[in-house]
Amino acid sequence: MTALLAISEIQSALAPAGTQAMRISQLWWVYLTVLSAIFVLVAIALFIALSRRHAVAELPAPPFAPGEASERRTSTAVTLCVIATVIILFVLLFWDFFTGRAIYALTSDKEFLHIKVIGHQWWWEVQYQDPTPSNVMTTANELHVPLGKTVKLELQSNDVIHSFWVPAMHGKKDLIPGHPTVQYFRADKEGTFRGQCAEFCGHQHAHMRLEFVAESPDKYEAWLAAARQNAPNPTTAMQQRGLQVFMSNQCIMCHTIEGTAARASLGPDLTHLASRSFIAAGAVPNTRGYLAGWIANPQNIKPGVRMPPNPLSSDDLNALVDYLESLK
Amino acid sequence: MKTRVLMTICCAAALVSCKREERGFRVAPPSAEKIETKSLSDLHPAGSSVAPPTKNDYRENAYAVSEGEKLFAAYNCVGCHAHGGGGMGPALMDNKWIYGSQPQQIFSTIVEGRPNGMPSFRGKIPDFQVWELVAYVRSMSGLGTSGASPNRSDEMKGPTPPSSMPKQTPQNSSLPKSAERPPP
Numbered sequence: 402m403t404a405l406l407a408i409s410e411i412q413s414a415l416a417p418a419g420t421q422a423m424r425i426s427q428l429w430w431v432y433l434t435v436l437s438a439i440f441v442l443v444a445i446a447l448f449i450a451l452s453r454r455h456a457v458a459e460l461p462a463p464p465f466a467p468g469e470a471s472e473r474r475t476s477t478a479v480t481l482c483v484i485a486t487v488i489i490l491f492v493l494l495f496w497d498f499f500t501g502r503a504i505y506a507l508t509s510d511k512e513f514l515h516i517k518v519i520g521h522q523w524w525w526e527v528q529y530q531d532p533t534p535s536n537v538m539t540t541a542n543e544l545h546v547p548l549g550k551t552v553k554l555e556l557q558s559n560d561v562i563h564s565f566w567v568p569a570m571h572g573k574k575d576l577i578p579g580h581p582t583v584q585y586f587r588a589d590k591e592g593t594f595r596g597q598c599a600e601f602c603g604h605q606h607a608h609m610r611l612e613f614v615a616e617s618p619d620k621y622e623a624w625l626a627a628a629r630q631n632a633p634n635p636t637t638a639m640q641q642r643g644l645q646v647f648m649s650n651q652c653i654m655c656h657t658i659e660g661t662a663a664r665a666s667l668g669p670d671l672t673h674l675a676s677r678s679f680i681a682a683g684a685v686p687n688t689r690g691y692l693a694g695w696i697a698n699p700q701n702i703k704p705g706v707r708m709p710p711n712p713l714s715s716d717d718l719n720a721l722v723d724y725l726e727s728l729k
Numbered sequence: 730m731k732t733r734v735l736m737t738i739c740c741a742a743a744l745v746s747c748k749r750e751e752r753g754f755r756v757a758p759p760s761a762e763k764i765e766t767k768s769l770s771d772l773h774p775a776g777s778s779v780a781p782p783t784k785n786d787y788r789e790n791a792y793a794v795s796e797g798e799k800l801f802a803a804y805n806c807v808g809c810h811a812h813g814g815g816g817m818g819p820a821l822m823d824n825k826w827i828y829g830s831q832p833q834q835i836f837s838t839i840v841e842g843r844p845n846g847m848p849s850f851r852g853k854i855p856d857f858q859v860w861e862l863v864a865y866v867r868s869m870s871g872l873g874t875s876g877a878s879p880n881r882s883d884e885m886k887g888p889t890p891p892s893s894m895p896k897q898t899p900q901n902s903s904l905p906k907s908a909e910r911p912p913p
Contacts, residue, residue: 604752654804654853667803705752709855 418590507585520563524682541669547621564600588615604705610683631660643724797865830899
């Protein structure tokens with residue numbers, strides 16, 4: 402139960418942490434209350450109607466000709482019900498409309514944090530945009546935002562249709578190949594939440610998660626400044642060997658480590674890999690054992706993933722993991 | 730009832746025999762044992778003898794061929810060979826093969842590299858991906874199976890799609906004049 406509650410707090414539209422999600426959850430509660438009340442009333446009316454007994458003899462002979470009074474009562478009841486239905490539908494319609502307005506109110510903001518999110522099978526590439534090209538920062542499967550600031554997400558896809566969904570922040574938004582989409586939101590509550598691809602996108606759709614961190618502007622700035630740095634140089638002999646292993650094997654064909662010769666963009670950016678809490682888009686925690694297992698054969702952890710197995714000797718693998726763990 | 734059972738069995742049999750869409754994520758890739766590792770002399774780069782063909786298990790698998798197509802762009806083969814039309818490197822959609830058209834010859838071309846620009850990808854690309862590339866490269870000149878070759882190109886305007894490419898007879902070809910070494 403506690404575990405369930407913990408999950409519901411990090412990934413639930415009913416535990417909103419942003420303005421948009423707040424309005425969406427309000428709307429959800431209004432609908433749930435009103436519609437449940439109507440359902441209960443209708444069920445009660447039906448039950449009463451069913452339980453009223455009529456002796457067969459009391460019924461008029463066919464063709465049925467109800468009495469004047471009964472006819473009048475019925476038409477009043479039907480009219481009242483129709484009016485109530487129309488009023489309720491209009492109330493819901495307006496609530497819907499104003500919620501929509503409130504959700505998209507941020508669209509006109511001039512001051513915003515511009516982040517590009519690119520969906521890949523099956524991970525998220527996150528680019529923090531900046532007017533100075535050298536300040537554009539790329540990371541993967543994690544999204545940090547400052548509290549109280551409008552965030553503009555530019556959503557793109559590299560292969561198939563994905564859908565970006567951080568339930569604590571906003572509704573879903575599809576990532577469509579060749580057609581960038583945009584989503585605006587604002588985080589109001591500090592915390593770590595979870596995003597998830599919400600459009601079936603292939604074999605490992607379920608393992609396409611994103612860690613979403615809403616933090617105070619100071620913390621955010623510190624994180625961004627650290628993330629913009631190049632990868633630290635290897636210090637120990639093992640780490641140096643690890644770097645060599647990285648450069649002379651398959652790794653370099655797909656990954657980037659800023660500050661080294663590895664500049665490929667097929668797989669996630671590994672510049673600050675050790676600072677992330679998960680690997681493989683949230684499939685497993687970022688621990689030494691999982692990291693080594695992942696490098697040796699990713700297909701065991703996430704069958705179908707695009708990363709191939711890497712047959713390395715145990716010494717090489719150890720050195721490589723040593724190096725990757727130093728990428729804070 | 731009988732018909733339904735019979736149809737179910739037939740469908741199951743059809744599914745089992747459907748190799749085209751098989752995705753062997755955990756299957757060991759075709760081995761790269763029979764790679765031609767002949768050293769090449771200056772005078773006679775290709776050699777005229779053609780080794781007995783090694784069967785590439787991926788040539789009948791549409792998934793593997795399309796993976797090969799993706800890798801062809803991802804590993805920047807397109808940088809020199811374009812989408813088959815060639816550029817800095819030779820064209821791959823024609824019938825001229827400097828270093829041989831057999832799967833294992835293409836395999837060793839990728840793994841060993843070739844003089845005048847083709848880099849060696851030994852250790853950089855896992856064997857099964859090289860075989861996927863081989864399957865795709867062969868499909869570009871119609872040497873793949875029509876069932877598995879992609880029937881349209883992913884590029885903006887591509888050549889004839891591999892599945893309707895007329896079959897071309899591979900021929901040995903010498904290096905282009907421009908690539909020959911100047912006399913000492």
